[in-house]
Amino acid sequence: MANFPNGNFTITNNDTGRVLRVRLGTAVDISDHKEGTTFPQYKTSAPWLELGDPDGSIATAWQFYTAEDRAERRPYNQIVSTAVRDLQNIGDYCVGFRTRDQSDSGPVELTSEAEWDEILAREATRKARPEERKRYLSTLIPESMPNDHKNLDDWEGACAVYASDGGMDWIKFRMLAGWEPAEEHKQPLLEAMESYLPELEQDGIYYRPSHDDTTTVARMRACGRDRANYETYRWATDGTHIYAADDKTLGPDRTHWTDRDGHLHGRPPGEPGQSWTITPWTPPKRTGGFTREDIAYTGFFGGIGHALRTLGIT
Known part of the structure; x- marks a missing residue:
């Protein structure tokens, strides 16, 4: 072997x-x-x-x-x-x-401490996004979303159901999201959710x-x-x-x-x-030479440099 x-x-x-x-x-x-x-x-x-x-x-x-x-x-x-x-x-x-x-x-599902930690961290990441970013993301909500669900929390919740369901069971969707779109809106919504998921990943939010x-x-x-x-x-x-x-x-x-x-x-x-x-695997070759910071974190000064960086002093 x-x-x-x-x-x-x-x-x-x-x-x-x-x-x-x-x-x-x-x-x-x-x-x-x-x-x-x-x-x-x-x-x-x-x-x-x-x-x-x-x-x-x-x-x-x-x-x-x-x-x-x-x-x-x-x-x-x-x-x-x-x-x-x-x-x-x-x-x-x-x-x-x-x-x-x-x-x-x-x-x-949701049985381990690690998974609860993942959920809490994901929600904290969502809430910590700058207001300008939230306003931009709100412009991506499809017009076919029902008016009483046309908000960022409900839209991203719908995207989470889509991402984790692996194909979208609309019965499950209705149970978790609280609504089911009209038949003519289903395919456009799926396409909108698929195109929106990279926005979530860009913000460090991931649904497996x-x-x-x-x-x-x-x-x-x-x-x-x-x-x-x-x-x-x-x-x-x-x-x-x-x-x-x-x-x-x-x-x-x-x-x-x-x-x-x-x-x-x-x-x-x-x-x-x-x-x-x-x-x-080998680290990619450096371009542009060494910086003062590189020198501070090598050799005799390496341990001290890393400690200072951890403390936010450098």
């Missing part, structure tokens, strides 16, 4: 040319204000996975974490994001898969897409959390395919990495989009 490379590497789909990338979460101010006193607090939303441009940036860099899980006395074998590790102070995040089949695990027939769904998850019986984060490769190496939770029969329409899912082996190339 092949091994993952040491150090940083990229993961490229041979069928589509897309690479596995991470989109970093955004930090928003959720400080509390009471009686003239500010209690500063910031919340960083969780990063998310995407398949996209092989631009060689640190967003495409991953590491194979093989330290021993002391509880199970075996290697973690996690695929960890280099960008999250190096650029954000939220701990390590790795690739995880969780099942959509609730028959063997019970309900899995899904496919009803998908066996497992990929997600970024914090390293160190225990696995449940419906998810895994241990990976193996034969040099071409990547799949779960987990005798405790999900096995390889339902977790072969698959590029489905630009999203990473786990599927049974033998389907299209399951061929991958894993190659070492």
Whole structure:
């Protein structure tokens, strides 16, 4: 069986040319204000996975974490994001898969602390957007939205239903959004929602897409959390395919990495989009020479420079 490379590497789909990338979460101010006193607090939303441009940036860099899980006395074998590790102070995040089949695990939606954190951070990000940005986004609400729902909260809620439903079940839409459009408005609304989703992603707001027939769904998850019986984060490769190496939770029969329409899912082996190339990653070459800041964060001064930057002094 092949091994993952040491150090940083990229993961490229041979069928589509897309690479596995991470989109970093955004930090928003959720400080509390009471009686003239500010209690500063910031919340960083969780990063998310995407398949996209092989631009060689640190967003495409991953590491194979093989330290021993002391509880199970075996290697973690996690695929960890280099960008999250190096650029954000939220701990390590790795690739995880969780099942959509609730028959063997019970309900899995909104059951974990991490998912609640994701929801709260997403809503904080939405509310923290500049008023000018909100006014612009309000101009993108389709005229076919009912007047009593023609506001940014309801419109973006509708887009969230569309993004997470993987095809739009209008009955579910009516239950969650509280209304159902007229038949002649449905297709235009779907097209408007599809074109609006990049606006949400631009603001650091992400709704994980899904496919009803998908066996497992990929997600970024914090390293160190225990696995449940419906998810895994241990990976193996034969040099071409990547799949779960987990005798405790999900096995390889339902977790072969698959590029489905630009999203990473786990599927049974033998389907299209399951061929991958894993190659070492090196940082892109610098252009324009070194800056004073670069020098401050290297050599003897490196530790001091990073500490000062963390404290906001430099």
